[in-house]
Amino acid sequence: MAKIMPLSEAVATFVRDGDSLALEGFTHLIPHAAGHEIIRQGRKDLTLIRMTPDLIYDQLIGMGAARKLVFSWGGNPGVGSLHRFRDAVEHSWPRPLEIEERAHADMASSYAAGASGLPFAVLRAYAGTDIPRSNPKIRQIACPFTGEMLAASPSIRPDVAVIHAQKADRKGNVLLWGILGVQKEAVLAAKRAIVTVEEVVDDFRVDAAHNAVILPTWVVSAVACVPGGAAPSYAHGYYARDNAFYKKWDAIARDRETFLDWMRENVLETRDFADFLARQTRGRAHVDA
Amino acid sequence: MSTLDYTTDEMMTVEAARQLGGGDVCFVGIGLPSAAANLARLTHAPEIVLIYESGTIGAEPDALPLSIGDGELANTALTVVSVPEIFRYWLQGGRVDVGFLGAAQIDRFANINTTVVGDYAKPRVRLPGAGGAPEIAGQAGQVFIILRQSPKAFVQKLDFITSVGYLDGGDARARLGLPGRGPTKVITDLGVLTPDPETRELTLTQLHPGVTLEQVKAQTGWSLKIAANLSISEPPGSSELRTLRALHERTRLAHGREGGA
Numbered sequence: 098m099a100k101i102m103p104l105s106e107a108v109a110t111f112v113r114d115g116d117s118l119a120l121e122g123f124t125h126l127i128p129h130a131a132g133h134e135i136i137r138q139g140r141k142d143l144t145l146i147r148m149t150p151d152l153i154y155d156q157l158i159g160m161g162a163a164r165k166l167v168f169s170w171g172g173n174p175g176v177g178s179l180h181r182f183r184d185a186v187e188h189s190w191p192r193p194l195e196i197e198e199r200a201h202a203d204m205a206s207s208y209a210a211g212a213s214g215l216p217f218a219v220l221r222a223y224a225g226t227d228i229p230r231s232n233p234k235i236r237q238i239a240c241p242f243t244g245e246m247l248a249a250s251p252s253i254r255p256d257v258a259v260i261h262a263q264k265a266d267r268k269g270n271v272l273l274w275g276i277l278g279v280q281k282e283a284v285l286a287a288k289r290a291i292v293t294v295e296e297v298v299d300d301f302r303v304d305a306a307h308n309a310v311i312l313p314t315w316v317v318s319a320v321a322c323v324p325g326g327a328a329p330s331y332a333h334g335y336y337a338r339d340n341a342f343y344k345k346w347d348a349i350a351r352d353r354e355t356f357l358d359w360m361r362e363n364v365l366e367t368r369d370f371a372d373f374l375a376r377q378t379r380g381r382a383h384v385d386a
Numbered sequence: 387m388s389t390l391d392y393t394t395d396e397m398m399t400v401e402a403a404r405q406l407g408g409g410d411v412c413f414v415g416i417g418l419p420s421a422a423a424n425l426a427r428l429t430h431a432p433e434i435v436l437i438y439e440s441g442t443i444g445a446e447p448d449a450l451p452l453s454i455g456d457g458e459l460a461n462t463a464l465t466v467v468s469v470p471e472i473f474r475y476w477l478q479g480g481r482v483d484v485g486f487l488g489a490a491q492i493d494r495f496a497n498i499n500t501t502v503v504g505d506y507a508k509p510r511v512r513l514p515g516a517g518g519a520p521e522i523a524g525q526a527g528q529v530f531i532i533l534r535q536s537p538k539a540f541v542q543k544l545d546f547i548t549s550v551g552y553l554d555g556g557d558a559r560a561r562l563g564l565p566g567r568g569p570t571k572v573i574t575d576l577g578v579l580t581p582d583p584e585t586r587e588l589t590l591t592q593l594h595p596g597v598t599l600e601q602v603k604a605q606t607g608w609s610l611k612i613a614a615n616l617s618i619s620e621p622p623g624s625s626e627l628r629t630l631r632a633l634h635e636r637t638r639l640a641h642g643r644e645g646g647a
Binding site for chain 2: 123124125148149168169170171172174175176178179182183186187198199200201202205206208209220221222223224225226227228230231245275276277278279281282331333337338340341343
């Protein structure tokens with residue numbers, strides 16, 4: 098059964114140095130607040146897993162929290178490069194970053210295999226590409242019925258999955274909707290799961306259809322109520338994607354010193370995500386004035 | 387440019403949109419492909435079905451999405467499915483007619499690199515990586531590629547093949563047994579390239595108005611083959627241009643800055 102607790106306690110209890118960690122979210126519902134808290138608590142030597150590492154992974158990598166990255170597309174969507182990720186791969190700054198690279202179809206299938214308790218995923222993929230050459234874990238397997246050669250890729254089974262959702266009830270059942278990415282699979286594939294939510298309500302069954310995506314409390318370790326916790330990404334029905342911030346991040350992350358200053362001021366020196374959001378709003382009001 | 391009343395990017399997007407037909411199910415990449423596919427939907431192909439890899443099927447965005455998973459895509463889609471489902475049931479399941487891709491680099495056999503420039507272990511430039519492209523390139527019925535032409539993008543040899551076109555040409559792709567036919571058009575800001583039916587080498591088959599052969603050759607990193615019966619693109623029509631510019635204006639307002647092409 099999930100316990101409802103503050104995010105700081107959830108991270109302190111369930112995320113350890115050296116863990117493999119999947120903070121999933123496909124543009125929507127990205128768990129930024131949880132990422133900040135992991136940085137604040139100084140977790141290190143993490144293996145970070147995610148299909149689409151974006152700003153929060155740029156921050157974790159730039160702060161030296163990660164030893165390894167498992168991913169399929171690393172960029173700032175619609176804007177350009179993740180400069181901290183590139184600096185780590187191209188110049189080993191602030192530390193070398195081992196990478197294990199796959200394609201989206203593979204990672205999506207490998208999470209599903211992990212959630213299914215299977216050792217690997219089978220899919221039709223990679224023929225003719227150089228990707229298996231760069232990642233020796235991608236193998237080929239013959240279909241036992243037809244002999245067709247297919248790609249086999251190890252399941253993804255993180256120590257901890259971290260996601261953001263719209264609602265939880267007081268028992269810790271979780272409801273999410275909109276673009277769902279691989280969050281359900283990531284939670285079911287992981288040993289432990291932390292979910293941050295926009296709000297905790299008495300009962301959400303009244304407004305959720307029978308086939309809504311619900312993660313029962315008994316597959317979740319901790320639920321933390323963090324309104325706005327996906328910002329600058331978005332939570333459908335609550336707030337829109339802050340596209341302007343994604344563009345602004347390009348300039349912040351391009352330079353090591355600017356990045357470190359921003360992280361100190363906005364993450365390390367903030368108490369929690371509410372404090373961070375308040376600072377962002379004050380900063381914006383200042384600019385507007 | 388002063389003699390033309392449209393930009394080369396507009397010409398490229400309009401010509402790319404024209405390649406799409408009415409009932410096509412199109413798996414769309416973000417950026418230039420998304421602009422072209424939505425222009426097609428808003429002009430001659432209202433029945434087109436747009437699928438984005440975020441799981442949105444039948445999206446009809448009013449403004450172009452900045453990311454592959456903007457709320458606008460979910461709000462206007464017929465349905466939103468999970469990412470494992472979009473790749474397994476819809477793409478791998480063989481339900482996509484056209485894959486529409488962008489690229490960082492391309493070679494003469496329409497192979498694409500979006501992974502690294504330089505050595506993989508110690509890259510000069512680390513690019514974002516594969517995303518959904520390798521399986522789109524392998525499994526969509528056919529593939530259109532849209533990118534601006536330059537010697538840095540149209541290279542003699544790729545350092546990394548992220549998504550496969552025709553490998554080293556001839557029957558090399560056929561021998562891989564991929565379900566999809568592969569790239570059938572490469573649309574650029576200078577013209578349109580089409581693979582030769584035998585060798586599969588990209589051949590310039592169409593020039594945009596006002597572009598010279600010398601210009602195209604100078605922007606290509608290999609010795610470019612030119613079709614004997616080279617045609618000239620129809621300039622953008624006033625309705626195409628009006629619709630494209632209105633789409634970009636809505637996008638600019640939605641994102642608080644000017645959009646791309």
